[in-house]
Amino acid sequence: MSDKQSTRTPEKHKINYAFREKLNAVAEGYRHNFCYQCGACVADCPTGNHSETFNPRLIMLMAILGFEEELISPDSEIWNCTNCYTCSERCPQDVRPVDVIIALKNICYDEGKAPELIGKVSDTVLTDGITTKITSLAERRRAELGLAPIKQYPVEDIQKIIRGK
Amino acid sequence: MMDVGRHPKVELFTNSEVENVTGFVGNFNVTIRKKARYVDANECTACAECAKVCPVAVPDEYQQGFSSRKAIYMPFPQAVPSAYILNMDNCLGNNPIACGKCADVCEKHCINYDDQDELVNIEVGVVITATGMDVYDPTEYDEYGYTRFDNVITSMEFERLICAGGPTEGHFIRPSDRKIPQKIGFIQCVGSRSQDGRGNPYCSNICCMNTVKDTLLLCDHYPGVEAKVFYMDMRAFGKGFEDLYMRSKEEGVKYVRGIPGDVVEDPETRNLLLTVENTTTGKLEKHELEMLVLSQGVIPRQDGDSIRKLLTLSQTSDGFIMESHPKLKPVDAPTKGIFIAGCVESPKDVKDSVTQASAAAARASILLNAGKTKIEAITSQVDTELCNFCGICAKVCPYNAISASDRKAEKPPTIIAAACAGCGACAAECPQDAILMRHFRDEQIMAQVEALVKDDPEKHLLTFACNWCSYAGGDNAGTARLQYPTSSRLIRTMCSGRVDEKFVMHAFKMGAPMVLVSGCHFADCHYINAVHWTQKRMDRLWNKLDKLGIRVDRLQLEWISAAEGQKFAKVMRELEERVQTVTDEEIEHTKKVLAEEEAKAEAKKKKKAKAGAEVSA
Numbered sequence: 001m002s003d004k005q006s007t008r009t010p011e012k013h014k015i016n017y018a019f020r021e022k023l024n025a026v027a028e029g030y031r032h033n034f035c036y037q038c039g040a041c042v043a044d045c046p047t048g049n050h051s052e053t054f055n056p057r058l059i060m061l062m063a064i065l066g067f068e069e070e071l072i073s074p075d076s077e078i079w080n081c082t083n084c085y086t087c088s089e090r091c092p093q094d095v096r097p098v099d100v101i102i103a104l105k106n107i108c109y110d111e112g113k114a115p116e117l118i119g120k121v122s123d124t125v126l127t128d129g130i131t132t133k134i135t136s137l138a139e140r141r142r143a144e145l146g147l148a149p150i151k152q153y154p155v156e157d158i159q160k161i162i163r164g165k
Numbered sequence: 166m167m168d169v170g171r172h173p174k175v176e177l178f179t180n181s182e183v184e185n186v187t188g189f190v191g192n193f194n195v196t197i198r199k200k201a202r203y204v205d206a207n208e209c210t211a212c213a214e215c216a217k218v219c220p221v222a223v224p225d226e227y228q229q230g231f232s233s234r235k236a237i238y239m240p241f242p243q244a245v246p247s248a249y250i251l252n253m254d255n256c257l258g259n260n261p262i263a264c265g266k267c268a269d270v271c272e273k274h275c276i277n278y279d280d281q282d283e284l285v286n287i288e289v290g291v292v293i294t295a296t297g298m299d300v301y302d303p304t305e306y307d308e309y310g311y312t313r314f315d316n317v318i319t320s321m322e323f324e325r326l327i328c329a330g331g332p333t334e335g336h337f338i339r340p341s342d343r344k345i346p347q348k349i350g351f352i353q354c355v356g357s358r359s360q361d362g363r364g365n366p367y368c369s370n371i372c373c374m375n376t377v378k379d380t381l382l383l384c385d386h387y388p389g390v391e392a393k394v395f396y397m398d399m400r401a402f403g404k405g406f407e408d409l410y411m412r413s414k415e416e417g418v419k420y421v422r423g424i425p426g427d428v429v430e431d432p433e434t435r436n437l438l439l440t441v442e443n444t445t446t447g448k449l450e451k452h453e454l455e456m457l458v459l460s461q462g463v464i465p466r467q468d469g470d471s472i473r474k475l476l477t478l479s480q481t482s483d484g485f486i487m488e489s490h491p492k493l494k495p496v497d498a499p500t501k502g503i504f505i506a507g508c509v510e511s512p513k514d515v516k517d518s519v520t521q522a523s524a525a526a527a528r529a530s531i532l533l534n535a536g537k538t539k540i541e542a543i544t545s546q547v548d549t550e551l552c553n554f555c556g557i558c559a560k561v562c563p564y565n566a567i568s569a570s571d572r573k574a575e576k577p578p579t580i581i582a583a584a585c586a587g588c589g590a591c592a593a594e595c596p597q598d599a600i601l602m603r604h605f606r607d608e609q610i611m612a613q614v615e616a617l618v619k620d621d622p623e624k625h626l627l628t629f630a631c632n633w634c635s636y637a638g639g640d641n642a643g644t645a646r647l648q649y650p651t652s653s654r655l656i657r658t659m660c661s662g663r664v665d666e667k668f669v670m671h672a673f674k675m676g677a678p679m680v681l682v683s684g685c686h687f688a689d690c691h692y693i694n695a696v697h698w699t700q701k702r703m704d705r706l707w708n709k710l711d712k713l714g715i716r717v718d719r720l721q722l723e724w725i726s727a728a729e730g731q732k733f734a735k736v737m738r739e740l741e742e743r744v745q746t747v748t749d750e751e752i753e754h755t756k757k758v759l760a761e762e763e764a765k766a767e768a769k770k771k772k773k774a775k776a777g778a779e780v781s782a
Contacts, residue, residue: 034360038397042442043426044308048449049440057444090308090426092359092397 016066022107023063029103032063034093041087041097047080054080056087056097063100071104074115078104126162129153170245176287179245184284186475189566189584190502190538191290199283203251204237205275211239211247215267215276223255225332229322231340232332237267237276242330251276291502291529294476294486295522296469298508301356301462305363309352309459310428315341316435317428317457320351320375327382337386339456341435346390346455349383350439351376352425353396357462367483369462370512373400376460377413384416393419393452395441403516421450428457463512476503477565479693485511487688496525499693500564500584501538504528543587543604543659545580551599552577558591558600563693567591588692589663593702598667605663610656614672617654622676623752626653626737626744629668631661634685634726641730642737649737652744653681660684662695666706669720674759678747679719681740686724696724713758719747 023029041056048054054077062071071078081101088096108114121131128134134150142149169175178197185196204215219235227234227241236255239248257264268276300321303311311317316339318326329335339346353372356364373396380392399420401410414420425441437454465484473480477500479487486509489497496504504525507518532538545567547558554570559578566584570577577599580591592602601607617627630636636657642649658664661684669680682703690696703722710717721740725733 036397037444038354038424039422039442039444040397040424040426042444042449043424043440048442055442055447057442058447086426090424092354092361092364092424094361 016068019066019068019072020064023066023100023103026103026106028096028099029107031095032060032097032100035060035064035095035097036093037061038092040090040092041095044086044090046084046086047082051080053077056081056101059101059104060095060097063104072108072111072113074108074113076104076108078108079115079118126159127155129155129158166243166245177245178285180250181285183472183475186292189581190500190532191536191583193289193292193502195287195289195292197285197287199285201253201280201282202248203253203256203277203280204249205273205277206246206248208273208275209248210273211249212272213239213249214270214272215249218266218270220264220266221255221257223252228332229319229325231322231325290533291504292476293504293506293522293525293529294472294478294498294509295505295507295525296466296472296509298463298465298512299467301364301369301464303355303459303461306355306459308427309355309425309457310430310437311459314428314430314435314437314457315339316346316430316437316455317459319459319461320372320379321461323379323458327379327386335386337383339435344455345387347387348391348436348453348455349393349458350437350452350454350456351379351392351394351458351460353394353399353460354424355459355461356464358397365462365464365483367512368400370400371514372460372462374403374406374409374514376458377401377406377410379458380413380418381409381416384413384418391417391419393421393454395421395423395425395439397422397424403514423450425452463508466509469509476500477563477693478503478505479690481688483511485509496521496528499586499691501540501586502532538583540583540585541587543602544582544585545587545589545591546601546603547577547580548599548601549577551597553597553599554578555596557594557596561590561594561695561698563588563590563695586692588660588695589658590660590692590695590698593663593665594698602663605658607665607667610658610663610665610668611671613656614668615675617656618672618675618677623678623747623749624652624744625677626650626679626681626740627672627677628653628655628681628683629661629664630655630657630725631663631684631691632657632659633691634689635661635683635723635733637727638683638725638729638733641727642733643730645730647730647734649734650741652741653737660690660692660695661699662692662702664699664702666702666709669706670759673715673719673755674763676752676756678744678752679721679740681721681723681736683723683725683736686726689726713755713762715755715758716747716751718743 037057039057042048045056048056059071059078070076078101081098083098085098088098091097105114109118124133125131130153139149170177178199180202181197181199183195184198186193188194215237216235219237221236222233223236224230225232225234237249237251240250268278303309303319309317311319318340325331326333327335327337337345353376357367357369357372360366376394380394383390383392399410401407421441421443423441423444425439429438431438437457438451439454440449440451443450473486476498478498481487486505488495488505488510489499496506498505506522506525507513510521552570554572554575554577556570556572556578559567559569564584564586566581568579589602589605592600592607598607614627618625630639636655639655661682664682672680682699684696684699685691687696703720706720707717710720723736725736
């Protein structure tokens with residue numbers, strides 16, 4: 001375990017079974033239970049290669065031990081995952097770490113512990129149908145370069161799909 | 166191998182294949198195809214003159230393709246018999262005009278291009294299957310670059326390179342520039358312990374210690390060499406294994422706990438770069454290696470299906486052969502007189518293979534020395550009067566104990582009592598009820614059904630339980646003093662495959678609210694695969710009940726093993742609740758429908774008999 005974890009106080013090491021059950025209940029959240037900590041997910045992780053602190057294997061370990069405070073917060077390492085699915089391809093145990101991380105992110109959002117930006121992005125998708133707002137600057141630049149204006153997204157259809165009605 | 170070849174009491178067939186096996190314990194008749202060798206093995210002195218003149222060069226399979234061999238060759242130096250062999254697929258043609266050089270130089274005149282396969286029939290008392298295994302092909306693990314980089318090799322290739330009899334005469338050189346590498350890496354578990362569809366889910370057992378041995382060989386041959394092993398778990402479980410592992414560590418071999426990611430090749434030096442998380446420190450490490458060895462796992466023989474079918478062996482989900490009992494009969498096959506040894510059963514090292522082979526030989530000699538064997542009297546018998554020669558029984562028998570009948574010649578099937586294990590699947594499937602299962606005859610079981618359902622039928626759950634698993638599961642529940650309702654009434658059969666359709670129908674006709682058929686789990690079936698016939702028959706019965714308008718869930722099927730007393734009790738509790746839901750009207754309706762059905766069938770039979778009588782008149 002990294003230095004960060006080894007300095008934990010003993011009472012914090014207690015396994016949080018309640019959190020594990022909560023995670024098991026979320027779609028694909030149970031998969032971390034199969035992890036045998038071989039580290040195959042880490043070597044090719046693009047974030048892990050550039051960040052000292054991001055480590056999918058440790059996230060799986062924390063999920064196994066039920067480290068709720070570390071995982072479920074806006075500052076959690078899970079938000080650095082780029083969902084590239086390389087770890088899922090490498091994992092010999094079919095844990096699919098990305099799916100577990102997505103499950104963790106869903107718990108964060110449901111509990112209002114996701115970074116503010118995440119809420120904004122999903123709001124933009126709801127109102128505009130895309131993740132990034134089309135600004136007047138972008139429109140002007142495109143016109144200057146002789147590019148066609150950006151196509152209008154079928155916002156109402158997207159909203160229908162998201163709301164399910 | 167040499168000793169076996171020389172032994173006066175051992176007849177060795179090399180380059181041969183088993184074509185057919187018939188008979189039973191003590192009296193097997195084995196047909197062996199001795200493939201054409203094109204060289205008279207008795208005359209050949211292995212002088213190698215033929216190979217010198219042979220113009221064909223093909224990759225040498227024994228040397229893992231690192232060197233070449235001729236079309237006429239000796240498979241490996243210690244091959245038994247010590248004689249050359251001609252591979253006709255490689256030979257320029259058995260037309261002497263095309264080549265024929267080898268026959269010209271052979272002083273003993275032992276090369277015969279017209280050699281033919283020969284079929285040999287032998288009588289044997291017992292058969293030991295030791296057909297071995299294959300190795301896993303690591304090309305699936307594309308991130309390690311086995312197909313792309315010359316300096317990535319497998320552990321089998323390592324073995325040839327470091328062997329004094331190998332293509333390099335024991336000089337461990339890397340394929341790209343033939344230099345002796347100083348930094349060598351090993352990746353463990355390639356194709357083993359993998360659930361993601363690549364490779365195999367099981368641990369291949371031998372690779373950890375093989376790698377430890379390989380690192381020690383390297384340290385021994387080239388002192389100062391830098392060897393690194395990337396692993397997820399080192400499994401040094403056997404006698405002396407931990408010592409060897411420790412010795413390897415003392416020699417300076419680095420063991421890094423972590424599975425590497427993409428391997429990249431430096432185009433200039435042809436060195437290999439890999440990134441790995443050392444999970445003991447949590448730090449990402451980059452390693453530059455001159456050579457990389459993939460510790461490949463082992464897999465079952467890819468061409469093992471034919472022998473498996475001939476000897477009625479069953480296999481586990483991994484594809485290895487299943488033993489008769491994992492603890493008490495580890496070298497016995499389900500069929501009497503057939504034994505298994507070595508890697509055909511599971512991946513294992515030399516010591517374990519020898520142990521198992523010795524056990525199999527000892528088990529076999531018990532039978533051979535006694536010269537006779539006792540069998541259970543529970544065997545089946547054909548009533549030739551009733552048989553209509555349909556041949557279903559021969560198809561059902563898991564032991565090939567029933568020889569096929571002949572409809573045209575009106576020849577009924579014959580049952581080899583010594584090969585019959587007594588599951589009774591044939592008796593249950595026979596549409597004519599022409600098979601009598603000793604000790605579990607139709608009349609006996611019908612009488613049990615009647616006796617158990619006679620009083621207060623609506624309150625009882627009639628259960629058919631197989632002798633080995635479900636009945637023992639009931640015993641287990643009893644000895645564990647688990648509570649379950651007293652309403653169940655058990656009928657024991659040897660196998661759930663014995664439960665005839667008519668037993669179930671008769672129980673319903675007598676007013677049973679529910680019937681449960683229970684047997685072993687599919688992988689545990691004590692009669693190879695007789696339980697598959699239970700499943701098929703139940704599917705058929707459910708369809709029938711549905712058509713007759715009887716609630717399908719009144720017939721239940723459960724797999725309960727001998728250890729699952731808890732499950733037995735649970736099933737009994739659940740079904741007791743369900744018995745309560747069956748109303749009297751339902752039972753009456755069933756009785757009526759089945760009585761009508763029976764009357765209809767009776768009428769049809771009479772009509773048929775009448776028509777038959779008219780025709781014969």
